[in-house]
Amino acid sequence: MKRDLCAIALFGVVLVAVAALSQSGVLLTFVMMSLYAALLSQAWNILGGYGGQLSFGHALFFGVGAYAQALGQLNLGLNPWLVLPGAIALGALVGVAVGGLTFRYGLKGSYFALVTLAFAEVFRILALSASFTGGGVGLMVPLQEGVANMQFGSRRGYIYLLLAFVLLALLVTAWLRHSRFGAYLQAVRDNEDAARAIGVNPLRVKLGGIALSAAFMSVAGAVYVQVFQYIDPGIAFGSAVSVEALVGAIVGGMGTLWGPLLGAVTLHALADLTRNLFGELPGISMVIYGVVLILIVMFMPRGITGGGQSLGRLFKMKERARV
Amino acid sequence: MSEILLQARNLSITFGGLKAVRDVSLDVPQGSLTALVGPNGAGKTTLFGLLSGFLKPGSGSVHFAGQDITGQAPHESARLGLTRTFQIVQPFGAQTVRQNIAVGAHLRLADRDEALAAAEAVAARVNLQASLDKPAADLTVAGRKRLELARALATRPRLLLLDEVLAGLNPSEIDEMIPVVKKLVDDGVTVLMIEHVMRAVMSLAEHVWVLAQGRLIAAGTPGEVTRDPKVVEAYLGHGAAARLAAQGAPA
Numbered sequence: 001m002k003r004d005l006c007a008i009a010l011f012g013v014v015l016v017a018v019a020a021l022s023q024s025g026v027l028l029t030f031v032m033m034s035l036y037a038a039l040l041s042q043a044w045n046i047l048g049g050y051g052g053q054l055s056f057g058h059a060l061f062f063g064v065g066a067y068a069q070a071l072g073q074l075n076l077g078l079n080p081w082l083v084l085p086g087a088i089a090l091g092a093l094v095g096v097a098v099g100g101l102t103f104r105y106g107l108k109g110s111y112f113a114l115v116t117l118a119f120a121e122v123f124r125i126l127a128l129s130a131s132f133t134g135g136g137v138g139l140m141v142p143l144q145e146g147v148a149n150m151q152f153g154s155r156r157g158y159i160y161l162l163l164a165f166v167l168l169a170l171l172v173t174a175w176l177r178h179s180r181f182g183a184y185l186q187a188v189r190d191n192e193d194a195a196r197a198i199g200v201n202p203l204r205v206k207l208g209g210i211a212l213s214a215a216f217m218s219v220a221g222a223v224y225v226q227v228f229q230y231i232d233p234g235i236a237f238g239s240a241v242s243v244e245a246l247v248g249a250i251v252g253g254m255g256t257l258w259g260p261l262l263g264a265v266t267l268h269a270l271a272d273l274t275r276n277l278f279g280e281l282p283g284i285s286m287v288i289y290g291v292v293l294i295l296i297v298m299f300m301p302r303g304i305t306g307g308g309q310s311l312g313r314l315f316k317m318k319e320r321a322r323v
Numbered sequence: 324m325s326e327i328l329l330q331a332r333n334l335s336i337t338f339g340g341l342k343a344v345r346d347v348s349l350d351v352p353q354g355s356l357t358a359l360v361g362p363n364g365a366g367k368t369t370l371f372g373l374l375s376g377f378l379k380p381g382s383g384s385v386h387f388a389g390q391d392i393t394g395q396a397p398h399e400s401a402r403l404g405l406t407r408t409f410q411i412v413q414p415f416g417a418q419t420v421r422q423n424i425a426v427g428a429h430l431r432l433a434d435r436d437e438a439l440a441a442a443e444a445v446a447a448r449v450n451l452q453a454s455l456d457k458p459a460a461d462l463t464v465a466g467r468k469r470l471e472l473a474r475a476l477a478t479r480p481r482l483l484l485l486d487e488v489l490a491g492l493n494p495s496e497i498d499e500m501i502p503v504v505k506k507l508v509d510d511g512v513t514v515l516m517i518e519h520v521m522r523a524v525m526s527l528a529e530h531v532w533v534l535a536q537g538r539l540i541a542a543g544t545p546g547e548v549t550r551d552p553k554v555v556e557a558y559l560g561h562g563a564a565a566r567l568a569a570q571g572a573p574a
Contacts, residue, residue, distance in 0.1 A: 180429045180438065187426045190415035197375065197409070198478050199401035199430035255417070 004174040004257060012167050019159045028155035030272060032227075034265045035162040036220060040241065041248030041260035042169040043216035048246060049254035050176050051209035052189025054109070057116030058217050058245045060098065060123055063236030065091045065218025067127065069225045070139040075132070080150035084222055091218020092211045099210035103203055108192075117239070124237035138232030141225060150226045158227055165219050166261070172212060173257050185209050186255070217245070251296050253303025262304050267293075328353040328482055328513050329405070334373050334383035343369045345537040347383070351482065351515050356508045358528035358545075359517045362558050366537040367517045368410060371484050374515075375407040376400045388481065401430060404481035408474075408488060410517070412467040414459035420446065421455045423470055427477030445477045449503050465496040469503075476507070483507065485516040489523050501526060521549075533557065 015031070022028055040062070047053050065087045072083030102115050127133045145151050152158055176182030184205045187195040192202050225231050235241070252263020270292055274285035300307030329351040336344045344366045351357050361367050372378035374385055376397040384393045387405050397407070406427075415423050424442035425435075432438045446452045449469045454462060459470060468488050475483055488504070489497050501523055508514055518524050524531060525545045533541040533548050535557035541548045548554050552564035559567075 178435050180433050180435065183422065183426050183429055183435070183438070186418060186422075187415050190417055191413045193377070194409065194413035194415065194474070195426065196377070196397040197401065197407050198427040198474055199398050199406075200426070201396070201398045 001174065001178040004177065005171075007258075008167060008170045008174065011170070012163065015163050016160070019156050019163070025155070028159065030268070032155045032159050032162065034268045035159060035166050036223065036227075037244060037248055037264035037268050038261040039162060039166050039169060039216060039220045039223075040245035041252065041264040042166065042173065043213050043220065044245035045249040045254060045256075045260040046169075046173065046176070046216065047209045047213035049249055049256070049260070050173075050182065050189065051185045051206060051213075053103075053206060053209065054113050054246070055116040055213075055242070056113040056239075056246070057118070057120030057242050058213070059237050059239065059241040060116065060120040061091045061095055061214035061217035062221040062224070062241045062245075063120070063123055063127065063231075063233075064094045064214075065221030066225045066231045066236045067133060067139070067221075068218070069222035070141055070231050071132070073141055074139060079148070080226060081148075084150075084219075087222045088215050088218050091221070092215040095210040095214025096207055098214075099207045103206045103210075117242070120237050120239070120242060124233045127233035127237060133233070136233065138230060138235075141229045143229060151229070158223070161226075162223060165216070165223070169216050170257065170261070172216075177257065181205070181208060189255075247293070249303075251293070251303055253305035253307075256303070256305045259303050259305040266304065325352045325354055327351070328388060329374065329515070330386040331370075331374060332384045332386075334370070334380050334385070336369060336373060336378060336381045342537050344373060344380075347534070347537075347539050349532055349539065349542075351513060353481075353513055354508070354511065355529055356504075356514045356516070356527055357530045357532065358524045359515060359532045359534060360519070360521075360524060360548075361534035364536075365534040365557075367534055368486055369537075370534065371407055371486055371517065375405060375484055377407075401478055401480075404479070405484070406475040406478045406480040406482075407484035408471045408486055410486040410490060412464075412471045414462070414467055414470055416458070416460035418459060419456050420451060420459055420462070420466075420470055420473075423459050424451075424473045424477045427474040430478040442473075442477060445473050448476065448506070449473045450499070464491045465493075465500075468492065468500070472503070476512075480512060482513045482515065485514060485518075487517050487519060489518060489520045497523060525549075 018031060019028065044055065044058050047055060068087035068090045069080065069083055072078050072086060073080055098119050102112055107115055128136050133139065143151065145153050147157065176185060184200045187200055188202045188205050196202060221236065248264035248267055249260040251267060252261065253259025271289055274288045278284040278288065327350045332348050334344055334347045347370060359367050369378065373380045376392065376395050379394040384391060386392065387400065387403055390403065392400050392403065415426065421439060421442050424445050425438040428438040428441035432441055443455060446455055449472050451466065451469050451473055454466055462470060472488055489500055492500060497520060504514065504527060528545055531543065531545050531548045532539055533554050540553045540557060541551045555564040555567065
């Protein structure tokens with residue numbers, strides 16, 4: 001636990017230093033978008049990586065957070081700092097509701113994935129057809145720069161805001177690794193029947209997992225609205241966000257502390273790089289991105305962190321064989 | 324007569340047209356070591372499922388320590404002190420032995436460090452202390468059986484339902500395991516075990532229930548049930564007891 005906390009503190013200090021000292025707009029944008037992607041993957045990792053419940057529709061919670069953040073300001077006229085906790089709570093609540101419906105009936109694996117996808121689609125269509133969400137036009141939050149309005153003049157402010165939540169997500173993940181709740185969550189992931197036999201209530205544990213996961217996902221949605229001042233049903237509840245969240249966690253290493261962050265940053269760097277290198281050939285960047293993704297999944301099935309561990313073990317084995 | 328810890332009355336369950344358990348009643352006295360034997364497919368594991376709450380009986384009731392636990396979820400029964408193991412071992416493969424056992428210990432201990440310390444103590448009781456930091460998936464069959472036992476033991480049960488903890492072990496591993504089970508009972512845990520290894524049943528059990536085709540057909544001390552013609556026939560076929568007697572085989 002101590003080692004995890006030290007590493008998290010170090011990571012925070014380094015990023016604050018980078019954000020404070022860097023004058024490069026490209027670098028700051030990269031850091032901001034990486035942190036945003038990391039937050040998505042970390043949120044997914046709580047339920048998917050530690051709880052073993054592979055959701056394909058995490059955009060549902062992202063969208064709830066985003067719309068709550070926008071509507072709280074537009075319709076209720078509240079300050080965004082005040083709206084944010086409400087958006088998070090609403091996201092967690094939707095998580096518990098969806099989890100209650102699916103876990104109660106024992107949906108697992110691909111069935112759970114399909115149902116979450118369906119829920120996200122239902123919400124997308126609802127957001128398209130309802131009037132208070134602005135329908136297909138979406139919602140625009142008026143530009144009123146100022147820290148009091150959670151609209152920062154530069155990338156730095158958003159980096160600090162996102163960093164705070166990424167650090168919080170890291171702390172929650174570290175807590176999962178060293179607490180009873182986390183042990184129960186992983187036990188249910190590894191073998192639900194065995195866990196039940198020794199006193200674990202799987203429904204309660206999974207509901208806790210989905211609530212935490214959904215809360216962080218709705219944070220990402222709310223911050224998205226603050227950064228771009230715009231949300232529409234396709235962005236909020238479309239599959240792009242769901243995929244981004246799960247791919248980052250899977251590539252980095254599910255059920256690990258640093259994997260989702262590492263995966264999200266790697267993928268983001270890769271996407272930026274291919275776009276810059278092959279920008280004049282439209283589509284080629286996506287092809288390269290896809291090929292690299294396939295290679296990672298093929299040769300590091302346990303993600304980047306898992307791959308590193310296997311490599312380390314392989315070297316140790318070879319050394320032992322030599323001795 | 325000591326107090327009855329587990330009491331099953333007229334338990335029945337049907338899967339489609341198959342009556343897997345029919346009208347089974349049994350009592351497990353506190354502090355005893357009782358064995359449940361029977362040929363393959365007799366319904367032993369199904370009966371365990373009914374007692375531990377993994378299956379809901381079609382009819383009948385289960386009482387544990389005077390409380391009605393019929394159809395109660397397994398995790399609630401575990402809290403009351405009734406824990407089962409599985410015949411096909413079910414480790415949390417991604418985790419170490421210590422972490423596996425700690426999940427059981429967490430039932431009584433909220434604190435992580437206390438649970439991990441308790442896991443170490445339990446591991447010593449089943450001779451797993453050397454493997455504490457191994458991933459559970461790397462254990463041998465014998466190791467996994469011990470882990471299954473340790474994890475259940477870590478919940479501090481009053482009654483342990485052991486489903487074939489000796490199956491798949493070689494003779495020397497069985498010899499190592501028998502005293503471990505015996506020690507549990509000496510430490511005050513009541514044990515009801517499904518077992519095929521008759522050597523173990525004969526040396527461990529005070530009382531044996533025999534299940535065949537979903538019904539209890541005999542009960543008594545190990546010596547009594549092995550001499551019971553009904554039991555011989557359940558294992559060897561109709562008329563076997565008479566033929567054995569005619570051949571003058573030792574009873």
